Amino acid sequence: MISKKIKTNKEQLIKLFNNSTDFVTYEFESIFNIKLMISYLEGLVDRDILDRDVLKSLIFNLRDKNPKDVRRYIMTSKIREIDDILDTVNEIVYGKVILFIEGSRVAYSIELSKWDKRTVEEPQSESVIRGPKEGFIEDIAVNKVLLRRKIRNNNLVFEDLRLGEQTQTMISIAYIKGIVNEDILEELKNRLNKINIDSILESGYIEELIEDTPRTLFSTITVTEKPDITAAKLLEGRIAILTDGTPHVLIVPKLFVEGLMSNEDYYIRPFYSSFLRVLRAVSFIITIYLPGAFVALQLYHQEMIPTVLLISAASAREGVPLPVMIETTAMILALELTKESSLRLPKNIGSTVTIFGALVLGQAAVQASLVSAPTVILVSITALSEFIIPQLSQGIVLYRLLITILGGFFGIYGVVCGFLMITMQIISIESFGIPYTWTLAPINKTALKDGTIRVFLNKFIYRPTTIARRNVKRQVPPKGDRL
Amino acid sequence: MKWKIVILISYLMCIVILTGCFDANELDQLAISLVVGLDLENDKLLYTAEVIDLRYSSEGSGSINDVSVKYVQGTGNTVYEAFRDIPLKFGRRIYGAHIKAVIFGEDIAKKGLVPYMDVLFRSREIRESAYVIVAKGAKAYEVMGINSGSEQMPANYIVSVIESIEHNAKTIDTNIIDFINYYYRMGQHPVTAVLEKKEKLALNHTGEETGTQEFELSSIGSAVFKNDILVGYLNGNDTKSFNFILGNVNSGVITFPTPVEEDGNLFSFLVAIKVNTKNDVLLENDRIILKTKIKIKGYLGEVEGNIDITKGENLEKMAEACSKTVEEGIKSTVKKVQQEFGFDIFGFSHEFHKKYTNEWRKIEGNWDEIFAEADFEIEVDTDIISTGLLNKPLTVKEK
């Protein structure tokens, strides 16, 4: 409860903030002898506007504690009345300035937050050649603005809530009313409300807590840093979750085929993007199964390798100490080592590590006959195929290892069994009630138009029907031919 | 539920660790063999295999130029026993999945091939698309080891010599499947390829690295089997006629005398591009007539003699001369087969079966004798569709 006396309020607030030195309280009087106090956290407010438009006007103009008057003389646009001292705490931590008036049980919260933000720049992890280069930043207000600028529509709705007991992070759900799937929205809100955790430092925490099955290796929630991707997905009826403090936005629900897509596909020529999609699908299979299949063939089924290739592989194996399976597994693990280390190192040492890795692993190892040349080629093809589809890379690595071990111990039979188990796992994932492999199994012809290849834009007539229940027609099919 | 996972995982770990990949054969534990030969020596079977010997070069690049071959032999009472004798001498098991040709020595072929082929089929390693070759007048191992082609390995040389049927129809490429099918078909008998070791004319030039140079292999001709026992050979021209009747000719060369009124032997030849064969049988009053109709399309390869082929009637004459040569050649072959061997290798039994199914059931056991007595008629039709780059032969001088 806010007391009428400013002194009590001040003591209470200082106690609530545990005597923190960046908590500022400033008492002043207007020329009409009204006692006022403002309290805020240093660094979170815009001092210029505070001094000029609030303090100055209040000091010179405020006659009494009539709310109408007060509001008139606080010359900023967003003012709210609060009557509980704990609410003031919530407001202060978010950069608002609280104004107390002597004798009034009502305090006013003034929106004056300003702090240092990163500039909007191209995200490191998702760079494109063609397409907008803006990326989300850590401030949720700016992120909302970036989205708004893409969808200038009154149906774009943001719903805010706060999660995390200690961090009180602000989360915002964004969707387009009229297109969104109401059931998924319901379910999402349920799951978010069930979250009862200490801290939300990154959207990754939320991702794990609302997922259907966090134990799967493929994520069922899209994570992106780009507003145009987010806008495109919102227009398909999905829901975005923005988190304050991180530029990574979550989008639910997600389908498996989206891992094979990139937003650039829509901006470049259609045939080329269809080719790229097919290439990505093929690389997905290659990167998981190639090492295991080759190990299995070399160990158990040599008759299936063409003779010439067999001879060169056999001659490359003479003198190499390790058996094929261990060698391939070691190379795959070395690949992971290289990837991880090049991520963690500061930029200036990065190139040195690359050269070192290339020299050591590639050149010297083959020359010293620690690894055979075909294995090195194999692992590099595998690595290249993996980098085309960055979204699925977390699952790919582990599956690949599994298949290699299975192939080494059981031959092509092991690879086949591994294939069945992996496929079964991917199929059985559900993302918010929608089957993960939706366009492939069960097959949906209209959605397939966007799934595997990308047809011309004027054929995109329908939104994916499972996700957007209403408003399924995207555009009117053009009359006449316009190919 | 946790219990089950624990048990499952420990079970899997046990399997994986304890079993240690039973069937895994590292590549450097195998002896990859490309050609095998079978012989009878002192009443025992001799199994010769040509194995790739991979040299370990110190640069570690292991390029294919370092490949050479070794020969290993094993003896035994059966093929498989001889086969398993080899690791005792060589140290590695022969890996047979890449065997491209199986050479049988003449002595084995005269005893009958099918019993030895049982192992070739029952084992899952050897592919049934391997060629069956008979070493003419020699043992199989005498024919192996000769490399005077431009292939790296003698095995590839052998295979390419057999596969040269696409350039010249004087040889034949029968693989195991074909052999077995001919063997099973009532009334028809198999014909396979031969390899003969011949001496090469010496030339004065700087020496080469691998393979013996004094010998070369020739695959001209074919071997004729009655059921599966070798009874004789056909020479090159007869094999060519045989291919014509069977329609196996892809690009054959037909040499025929030029129809001019000059002295001497002047020959022209025609390169046949397309050969269509139609076989037929006629049953007339208990007499069987075998008929063949061949249509040849080709272009002139060489013209000798003063014949002006820009004139239409001369072209006609050339075509007719070609047809006549082919007819005579085939006729003489069939007669030779009827008289010398006395059984059907051309497949006329199948035509008879197609046309007179009911009668076939009565006579199918006696087809060999019937074939030997049957009449043979042939009709050849040649179309010369191009004369190459020249129109008149160079010997014809313009006046």
Next chain:
Amino acid sequence: MGKTKVKDKIYTHQAIFLITIYRSMTPLTYAPLLKSSFANQDTWFMILLSIPYTILYCLPLLYLSNKFMGMDLLEYTETITGKFVGRILETIYGIIFLFYLTFFTTSFIEILNSALYPNTPPWVNLSILIVTVIYIVSKGAMNIARLSEILFPILFFTFFMLLILGFEDYNFQYFFPILRDSTFKQLSLGAMLNSVYYIDILILVMLTSHLEKKKDLNKVFIHSLLYTAITTLFASVAIQATLGIAYAKYINFPFYNYARLIRIGDTMGFDLLYIITWMIGFIFRISGYFYITTVTFGKLFNVDERKTYIPITIIMIVVALYVQGKTTIVTEKIISPLFVIGVGSVGIILIPVILLITYFFRRKSIKSENTGSSKRN
């Protein structure tokens, strides 16, 4: 992960794919038709002739399933014959399913060990098989159907590719003279034998309660029958045209031999494609039979399906290892084809005929029961 249990839904095309994959595995594995001495070069005609015979053979079951639309085999067995007799019949069906399950597993392990891995002890292969099969089955019928949707294009695309790649070896002369050598009676006999080999209708009628559109049961059956007939036709034409009619009778796995003959230039390794797709299809088939066995036993003993995994697995392992260690199945020494077909006929002809007769006698009383109890969707 406490989600509400939704009843598994299987779409029509998924069911068609599923049944087609299962049925096509028989000709692609041992092609029993080519070994019968009934027809030689007219096998293709025999296959076409077997289509009406198959429909006739499966007619009682189809008729019953159509009458009791929406209930699977076990449910309407109980409805028609009452609880006690129904239980007995369900047990018989359970044993039939279990028999086929072990039969397929044993032949799979045997083929695997004789053709591909001669030195590996069978229990190693068997254990991986069991892990895979249990994993697939534990995901439920809906996911199995989705898996069929993914596997179907892979399997059939590879199959047709293998057919086309070996085209240059085809020798159609083997098929002449057409229709002259065998009488129509012989062909019909062979066709009837062919139609009896396929017992996968049992899976179809067990899954009817999951079908999304119940009326499409007949459509599923006819479509899968046609697709399988086409597959069998092409496979046997390919085998006979390349390997020859006489030789094909000697071979255990004709299509495998056919795949080994394919070569493009020097490359000879195309039987790898066949082996991969064959393994995938066969393991999938085994998991389907495992699933319906668990459903049957779960219903019979009123336990959760998951608890039946272990007993069934144990039975499978014991029988497979015992039989495999003693003799061979594929050369049909201990289990002659008649035995296998006989067991299937009990489930497909004998019991449904009994059910039909009982149904006709008790029609009125069943109708009154049905209006009382809730109609399930």
